[in-house]
Amino acid sequence: MSHPVPLKRALISVSDKTGLVDFARKLDARGIEILSTGGSAKSLREGGLTVVDVADVTGFPEMMDGRVKTLHPAVHGGLLALRDNAEHLAAMQAHGIGPIDLLVVDLYPFEETVAKGASHDDCIENIDIGGPAMIRAAAKNHGFVTVIADVRDYDALLAELDANDDRTTLEFRQRQAQIAYARTAAYDAAVSTWLAGAIGEDTPRRRAFAGTLAQPLRYGENPHQKAAFYVTGENRPGVATAKQWQGKELSYNNINDTDAALELVAEFDPAQGPACAIVKHANPCGVARGDSVLEAYRRAFDCDRTSAFGGIVALNRTLDGATAEEITRIFTEVVIAPDADDDARRIFAAKKNLRLLTTGGLPDPQAPGLAFRQVAGGFLVQDRDNGHVGRSDLKVVSDRRPDDAELADMLFAWTVAKHVKSNAIVYAKDMATVGIGAGQMSRVDSTRIGRRKSEDMAEALGLAQPPTMGAVVASDAFFPFADGIEALAEAGARAVIQPGGSMRDDEVIAAANRLGLAMVLTGQRHFRH
Structure with missing residues (x-):
């Protein structure tokens, strides 16, 4: 089976007609007979090619609206027969089955049909049956048969034929078989996931995920780890769909951090004003709104200037030249925004290592979706955290009621806390973070770290006192003890937003009242691990 195999007879049946006629002409020029079906046969004939209908090979017409056309021994025998097996050859001869050396088949556009919101019946009709059966048959018999299941591999096949006197090597056939089975x-x-959703099955017995290679990566989180970036085809603006205007190739950590930054800044509706998020190691180090994109960036940067160095900047509006000029004052790994104007792209062009990505839009933070992660021996699947609270959802539990400005800052801080690794504490004032404590085993430690960040900020900006004085605080989960509230009061906080639900809520609320803090409960938490 290791010797090169000549191609004498091909079966072509594709939904995507891109490059089909030109590709088939090059096969025809090599003397390869072409069998085809339906629309593919029509396109090839219109291109001036001689084509044999599969119906003439099987002796049966296409029927049942095309559902039945290739499910026949004349097709599958030609694909599956072992050319070095005397019994197989005798069976082919006895039943008039000709060998098929090359199968070129893609699949009905099921994923695209679902993505455009087609009806249930249309989705069902776009579930391919004959295509997968033929692809799997040809891939199984790759010792003798070449399978092309992706139109992007036309050129690879032609190059293989050029290099091997119109034959394919076993190595090439093995590679194409792997591609075929993966497809x-x-x-x-995709079909099983869609059907589970259609019937309301939240926990199907078997769950499968698939992706298409977007790019091999230099390495993973660390240089000794191999890695690659795969895309799922989800219709969601983000790193996977973004255009990279400049800069070196994104790394594993760049992609992870950029995704975190964009998902955070997308929480802030651009129609309600510019917002900026600066992220480092998947945690925000500064988030702010402003009257302009430039102001939003500056306010986010001022939250933690040290951590912003080498970070990711995400904007919810078009990047302009003035903001681009400001961003280039320090080293930044990636900037991602819905768009960038000519001035911004020109300014960034002088920074060859800075990556600029534009997405054409923002992901919907409240859209449904799935998130998953690997554990030893399996993986966890959950709904994407699209939780959201508004003013009407808040329950004031303290003696002092927060004023309107404090409520606005609370909701801002709460939104940011959703994207901070647990245990998360976010101090905010005037729609900007002024201290963030992330990823600590103790909530009190997160409280203290956020306070220390604020003190560093005051020193860097020459402020008379840390901006936590008079700030509000968001906690991603409840305070288990009153000591966390006491630490916030020591930092100068005036109001707290938290989920509630602790066995000691009464003790925590009493501490807030004793210290003069306003406190509201959301009834919802945002653990992020």
Whole structure:
């Protein structure tokens, strides 16, 4: 099986007609007979090619609206027969089955049909049956048969034929077989996932995820780890769909951090004003709103100037030249925004290592979706955290009621806390973070770290006192003891937003009242691990 195999007869049936006629002409020029079906046969004939209808090979017409056309021994025998097996050859001869050396088949556009919101019946009709069956048959018999399941591999096949006197090597056929099986697996995963959703099955017995390679990466989180970036085809603006205007290739950590930054800044509706998020190691080090994109960036940067160095900047509006000029004052890894104007792109062009990505839009923070992560022996699946609270959802539990400005800052801080690793504490004032404590085992430690960040900020900006004085605080989960509230009061906080739900809520609320803090409960938490 290791010797090169000549291609004498091909079966072509594709939904995507991109490059089809030109590709088929090059096969025809090599003397390869072409079998085809339906729309593919029509396109090839219109291109001036001679084509044999599969119906003439099987002796049966296409029927049942095209559902039945290739499911026949004349097709599958030609794909599956072992050319070095005497019994197989005898069976082919006895039943008039000709070998098929090359299968070129993609699949009905099921994923695209679902993505455009087609009806249930249309989605069902776009579930391919004959295509996967033929692809799997040809891939199984890759010792003798070449399978092309992706139109992007036309050129690879032609180059292989050029290099091997119109033959394909076993190595090439093995590679194409792997691609083919991965394609049918991804297809089946898409169908099963859609059907689970259609019937309201939240925890199907088997769950499959699939992705398409976007780019191999230099390494993973660390240089000794191999890595690659795969995209799922989800219709959601983000790193996977963004255009990279400049800069070196994104790394594993760049992609992870940039995604975190964009998902955070997307929480702030651009129609309600500019916002900026600066992220480092998947945690925000500064988030702010402003009257302009430039002001939003400056206010976010001032929260933690040290951590912002080498960070990721995400904006909810178009990047302009003035903001780009300001960003280039320090080293920044990536800037991502819905768009960037000509001035901004020109300014960034002088910074060859800075990556600029534009997404054309923002992901919807409240859209449904799934998130998953690996654990030993399995993986966890959950809904994307699209939780949201507004003023009407808040319950004031303290003696002092927060004023309107404090409520606005509370909701701002709460939104940021959703994107901070637990245990999360976010100090905010005037719609900007002024101290963030992230990822600590103790909530009190997160409280103290946020306070220390604020003290560093005061020193850097020459302020008379840390901006936590008079700030509000958001906690991603409840305070288990009153000591966290006491630490916030020591930092100068005046109001707290938290989920509530602790066995000691009464003790925590009493501490807030004793210290003169306003406190509201959301009834919702945002653990982020």
